[in-house]
Amino acid sequence: MGIKIIGTGSYVPEKVLTNHDLEKMVDTSDEWIRTRTGISERRIASETEASSDMAFKAASRAMEMSKTKPDELDLIVVATITSDRITPSTACILQGKLKAHNAACFDLQAACTGFLYSLEVVNALMTSNPKFKKALIIGVEKLSVITDWKDRNTCVLFGDGAGAVILEKRVGKHDIGGILASKLASNGDFCELIKVPAGGSSNPTSAETVKKRQHYLSMEGQEVFKLAVNEMAKACQDVLLRAKVDISEIRWLIPHQANLRIIKAVGNKLEIPEEKVYINVHRYGNTSAASVVIALDEIVRTGKINRGDYILLTAFGAGITWGANLLRW
Numbered sequence: 145m146g147i148k149i150i151g152t153g154s155y156v157p158e159k160v161l162t163n164h165d166l167e168k169m170v171d172t173s174d175e176w177i178r179t180r181t182g183i184s185e186r187r188i189a190s191e192t193e194a195s196s197d198m199a200f201k202a203a204s205r206a207m208e209m210s211k212t213k214p215d216e217l218d219l220i221v222v223a224t225i226t227s228d229r230i231t232p233s234t235a236c237i238l239q240g241k242l243k244a245h246n247a248a249c250f251d252l253q254a255a256c257t258g259f260l261y262s263l264e265v266v267n268a269l270m271t272s273n274p275k276f277k278k279a280l281i282i283g284v285e286k287l288s289v290i291t292d293w294k295d296r297n298t299c300v301l302f303g304d305g306a307g308a309v310i311l312e313k314r315v316g317k318h319d320i321g322g323i324l325a326s327k328l329a330s331n332g333d334f335c336e337l338i339k340v341p342a343g344g345s346s347n348p349t350s351a352e353t354v355k356k357r358q359h360y361l362s363m364e365g366q367e368v369f370k371l372a373v374n375e376m377a378k379a380c381q382d383v384l385l386r387a388k389v390d391i392s393e394i395r396w397l398i399p400h401q402a403n404l405r406i407i408k409a410v411g412n413k414l415e416i417p418e419e420k421v422y423i424n425v426h427r428y429g430n431t432s433a434a435s436v437v438i439a440l441d442e443i444v445r446t447g448k449i450n451r452g453d454y455i456l457l458t459a460f461g462a463g464i465t466w467g468a469n470l471l472r473w
């Protein structure tokens with residue numbers, strides 16, 4: 145038996161915000177952003193485009209690729225930190241838009257690691273419950289609404305977008321592979337490193353919190369950088385060891401697209417050739433839970449993946465959370 149990805153899709157908003165555009169908004173330069181982060185441009189959703197709208201477009205593409213009808217979906221999981229509303233879940237809002245009335249739906253919040261967490265959670269649910277045969281997982285973010293466009297330390301880093309996969313339980317004897325091993329980890333001692341300080345139950349939105357700009361994301365970049373490199377590399381080594389797969393057998397390493405220097409440092413630590421490390425951070429910036437799954441969809445749609453290939457995913461984010469999944473295509 146295997147839980148297999150049978151379709152992928154992604155969507156990024158039309159509006160492109162370049163580093164040169166940012167030069168006009170904050171005290172920064174194209175040169176600084178490119179050399180420190182590798183980012184050249186990012187996509188920004190329109191005012192009327194919510195996370196569920198982007199999720200709908202990515203999901204529709206994945207369903208089209210896998211020829212999945214809405215009523216075949218048994219589960220919809222949306223990984224996001226920018227849900228349409230506090231409640232109901234974006235997964236339920238998406239279910240309504242898709243008319244996928246047979247699905248159980250919930251959101252999963254593990255920041256930039258959300259898609260990787262969702263893969264393993266759905267894998268476990270599908271393995272243990274015979275009712276779950278087909279599932280839709282989305283990673284989606286409209287980070288532009290929690291980005292402080294006056295803070296040069298963070299506003300150059302983020303972008304909006306969505307990615308989707310359809311998973312199916314396969315029971316045939318040739319249906320080996322799927323999700324081979326996952327490592328999910330977190331450490332709440334570091335919960336202050338990346339945060340949105342206000343708008344939740346500990347510090348509800350008030351005129352004061354808005355004035356202090358506490359409903360925007362803040363981050364201690366350098367500390368995050370060091371932790372991210374070490375933990376992503378260790379998580380990858382962990383899943384490789386458990387699945388008895390050598391790094392030389394990996395076709396693609398897809399790291400969370402936060403910063404080119406982090407991506408390269410993880411690749412170097414794992415001693416994987418550069419050409420096997422997928423990079424699109426220059427085009428989209430950090431799209432949090434959407435980043436790894438948008439990259440996966442690009443690889444699939446450009447024919448850069450073959451049946452039997454090993455794919456290693458890794459990510460790191462607020463919480464802090466981190467992890468890795470080893471997939472066999």
Ligand SMILES: CC(C)(COP(=O)(O)OP(=O)(O)OC[C@H]1O[C@@H](n2cnc3c(N)ncnc32)[C@H](O)[C@@H]1OP(=O)(O)O)[C@@H](O)C(=O)NCCC(=O)NCCS
Pocket residue numbers: 171172173176177180181256296297298300363364365366367368369372402403406430460461462
């Ligand atoms: C944020 C990040 C790009 C900053 O890069 P860095 O090399 O660590 O830069 P520093 O924070 O040391 O800042 C260096 C200087 O550049 C300045 N700076 C920060 N942002 C700037 C910008 N957009 N433009 C110009 N200068 C900037 C700082 O103020 C600082 O100036 P100072 O030395 O006069 O104080 C980097 O730390 C990073 O990518 N961290 C991880 C972030 C991440 O991945 N977060 C999400 C995890 S999911």
